[in-house]
Amino acid sequence: MPSYQAPLRDLRFVMDELLDYPAHYARLPNGEDASPDIVAAILEEGGRFAREVLLPLNQSGDQEGCVLEGGEVKAPQGFREAYQQYVEGGWPSLAADPAQGGQGLPHSLAMVLSEMICATNLAWGMYPGLSHGAADALRHHGTDEQQATYLTKLVEGIWTGTMCLTEPHCGTDLGLIKTRAVPAENEAYSITGTKIFISAGEHDLAENIVHLVLAKLPDAPEGSKGISLFVVPKFMPDAEGNPGERNGVSCGSLEHKMGIHGNATCVMNFDNATGYLVGPPNKGLACMFTMMNAARLGVGIQGLGLTEASYQNSLAYARDRLQMRALSGPQAPEKPADPIIVHPDVRRMLLTQKAFAEGGRMLVLYAAQMLDVVEHGKPGEERERAETLLGLLTPIVKAFLTEAGFEATNEGVQVFGGHGFIQEWGMEQLVRDSRITRLYEGTTGIQALDLLGRKVLMSQGETLKVFTKEIHKFCKAEEANAELAEFTQPLAKLIAEWGELTMGVGMKAMQDREEVGGASVDYLMYSGYVTLAYLFARAAKQAMATLADGAEDPAFYEAKVNTARFYYQRLLPRTRAHAQMIQAGAGSLMALTSEDFGLGFEV
Amino acid sequence: MPSYQAPLRDLRFVMDELLDYPAHYARLPNGEDASPDIVAAILEEGGRFAREVLLPLNQSGDQEGCVLEGGEVKAPQGFREAYQQYVEGGWPSLAADPAQGGQGLPHSLAMVLSEMICATNLAWGMYPGLSHGAADALRHHGTDEQQATYLTKLVEGIWTGTMCLTEPHCGTDLGLIKTRAVPAENEAYSITGTKIFISAGEHDLAENIVHLVLAKLPDAPEGSKGISLFVVPKFMPDAEGNPGERNGVSCGSLEHKMGIHGNATCVMNFDNATGYLVGPPNKGLACMFTMMNAARLGVGIQGLGLTEASYQNSLAYARDRLQMRALSGPQAPEKPADPIIVHPDVRRMLLTQKAFAEGGRMLVLYAAQMLDVVEHGKPGEERERAETLLGLLTPIVKAFLTEAGFEATNEGVQVFGGHGFIQEWGMEQLVRDSRITRLYEGTTGIQALDLLGRKVLMSQGETLKVFTKEIHKFCKAEEANAELAEFTQPLAKLIAEWGELTMGVGMKAMQDREEVGGASVDYLMYSGYVTLAYLFARAAKQAMATLADGAEDPAFYEAKVNTARFYYQRLLPRTRAHAQMIQAGAGSLMALTSEDFGLGFEV
Incomplete structure (x- = not known):
């Protein structure tokens, strides 16, 4: 079975020595609790959670996949319990606003933990992964009532969130969506349409799911200027704010995918579902970008996590597997052959992964500092600069780190030789799981247009x-x-x-x-x-x-x-x-x- | 469902115009039957077989996989019938010696057909694929009796062959094998050991399987100089040459793999199995290379076939899928959006596949001419030159075309965006299937050492x-x-x-x-x-x-x-x-x- 150890020593180097996180946190209004000791304790505990709780479910989750029965989706065995531990441990709310139930720590810290989650169980990580984006959208654009209803639940992980953008005939080109929102009673809208590729669209991990849905109003202008954002809960909150009546949204089917089998990728049918407008009418795309940018950084971190996972496991194999003698003569003469780590080309494959992992980690933590400043820094030149730089770096983090992640996981397989192709070793799963990261939240081509154009x-x-x-x-x-x-x-x-x-x-x-x-x-x-x-x-x-x-x-x-x-x-x-x-x-x-x-x- | 058309126009260009195959065939002693008309008819018929018989079984074969029950392996539905059609059509014997039941056509022709098979159903193609290598080894190194017993059956496809090299602790480093061959009665040997990763090691497509097995004699020197080659049939041929008594070789389990699910990759247990020495004692590795070189060219062709398959299907999608307008203005103003083939980056991905497919085809057909000369040319300078060049090109064909194939199939997925990750479209299967080609028959790293060293x-x-x-x-x-x-x-x-x-x-x-x-x-x-x-x-x-x-x-x-x-x-x-x-x-x-x-x- 694959192994994992959180790269705490390397993190300490990047955070404490290279990027001076202690000073960075000291300057943030919400950084006072992020003392070096606290940070170290959180990272160690996060690494333990990833290794002990998530990693053991990664291969079994891949093999079991999700099951849709009677409109309900069952995640693989153990996923629900792991999610409960995650919520009980307070992990979802780490970097959220204390006013909304959060612990108020800097975002960068959540990003480091995200690397560990993605390194050990990407499919599982996609259940809580999208709640942040949904919460962000509501925090920035939701009404007070919407925030009161949904935000704390999302922040604490009691409920999870989705992003419902894609439809069968459109992904990149959201101006083409057909989902309609018709005004109904009490400022509600009746939403009808079909969304596809909805990660964690339906599951049994949390008691309610908060969908953020792009749809068109009856009088909407053509194209992307006529898109509005709606919040559509799976269960309508009752007077106490608990899940009440079932809303008109359901999972029509699950996609059969190349990877992340443990995550439910759903076709979601909205059939006169009740929803509420988030942000101004026809300005949905701008609201959506609030989620999207966070999601893009998150996907880049997925690439990083998979790179680290691949590196650690192919390193272990390269030290263990005996095959051929070094070209310059036996290095382990007492053994029947040398461990393959002696061979320069095996080292090239290991170092490629190592360089992408360590380089990617520096990039993520460099961008994460900017995100901290954008979110909590004082208005002014420094924050503007951080916004500019983060805008520039976001498509690079997303696309470069996922391209690198795909290369790295493939080098990992290559180090294993034929065994890399066999499911048992867990290496081919990393390749299959990482393949989606080059596609979702905007393909590499879309990121490239965002960067250059x-x-x-x-x-x-x-x-x-x-x-x-x-x-x-x-x-x-x-x-x-x-x-x-x-x-x-x-x-x-x-x-x-x-x-x-x-x-x-x-x-x-x-x-x-x-x-x-x-x-x-x-x-x-x-x-x-x-x-x-x-x-x-x-x-x-x-x-x-x-x-x-x-x-x-x-x-x-x-x-x-x-x-x-x-x-x-x-x-x-x-x-x-x-x-x-x-x-x-x-x-x-x-x-x-x-x-x-x-x-x-x-x- | 994926589509396929044999690239007959491009083949005509490469064979007739670029590499002057008509003149090349006219000069070969076995080329007289390979007139342009005959060649064209064979290629057209081969393309039809690939499209109509093999392609429809590719996705279903991937989903069903193989089943091991009571020591017997069932290939996916339809595989057996397709194989019967293949044998009845005379395809296996196309390029084999007429003295052994072959049709005596040049090898290059079989290589072109191989591209079509690999483009439409790689997993199926691996059943007959290894028979050639086994037949080659027996043809070059077998005794008259061995040839009489096995060769015609292999050539006609009545029986299939395997190459049993790898063991759990060694793949590249065959000097470490532990399988033992102990002399028994009547010039037979009793063979005991475990072989892994045996493609088509057990199946229900043909009535008998001829294993070519590397093992060590009791007095064998250490390392790769002490390896001998044995022929070990699944059923011992009876007096009439038909499958008789069951031999002591059986499939212990099937590997669960990333791809080529339709092919049975077997753990083969040899338990005092009866085998016969092929070639001189302790010279097994040299005999094995006879198979290996053919197999390496064959794997390069797999890379080419998958490239073509990916290209054709992503081209169809790029013409069909409407998304965004061209940067320079609408190209299909009558439609809600432009087909994505208008976008330069989509074209880059398509052209990358096109260039690798057309370039790879030229390379294979260039190397195939040399193989024709090596196999059938008159001894002398020309044949020596062909041998030298083919030796140089073989690791390039194997490794470069499989690396290119993996890139191409991934570009194919990328053209599909998120849909490329969904099994239904068939694109992700091409990626999974192509992943093995960079590994088996010697990884890219091993090919590179062969080339440079x-x-x-x-x-x-x-x-x-x-x-x-x-x-x-x-x-x-x-x-x-x-x-x-x-x-x-x-x-x-x-x-x-x-x-x-x-x-x-x-x-x-x-x-x-x-x-x-x-x-x-x-x-x-x-x-x-x-x-x-x-x-x-x-x-x-x-x-x-x-x-x-x-x-x-x-x-x-x-x-x-x-x-x-x-x-x-x-x-x-x-x-x-x-x-x-x-x-x-x-x-x-x-x-x-x-x-x-x-x-x-x-x-």
């Missing part, structure tokens, strides 16, 4: 400059640091190139808008590699400094420097390919007609 | 030069062809660089053998991209020439040139990354101790 080009590159200036400053400050030059010199070049590539696409796009789409995914991947390069350079600097000061555990810091070196030498060169592909332009993409594509096989 | 460096680079000289000659001959310069100029540079990179690794490897393993996978991928670049340059030349001559269907040739252009502009730049990573060396891979790898999470 909306965030970078629409701001005339200003948003990007906020970030590259920071990196430039770092390189400049370390110019005299010869030991760090192997990192800062290539990084400085990349920063300059990033600007030039952006300008190049921007110029072309003025002639032809298709150039944006033609460059976008390569641009996103390029941006992701450079972003991680920046964080690895900082990590190397920090590690070198600690070593120079006489570290207590020098091996940890030496390994950190070497992982940064591996990243620069064996992963970062991929920017050479992406840069060239960005510059190649969209010409070869757009030349063929739709018919031309089929000429090799269509008769 | 055994094929290239052990020959002091001479083997590579045979190939690069051909490419160099092509570039030289087209130097004045300005229209082709966009291909030949970068290609000429790559050829020079390929030599330099090889020399560089070779020099480093003289100091430290680990440098070979550190560079190998990047070297293999680099080699694959350059090899396809060569074939795309030739394809572009051919297409341009045909266009200049006034082609009947110019759109096909224009699309071919554009696909070559896309390949050069949007895939070939990956060589920039691989070249840099090769040059980076193994240093950052070898620095960490085994313990260092775990310092971030182990306590």
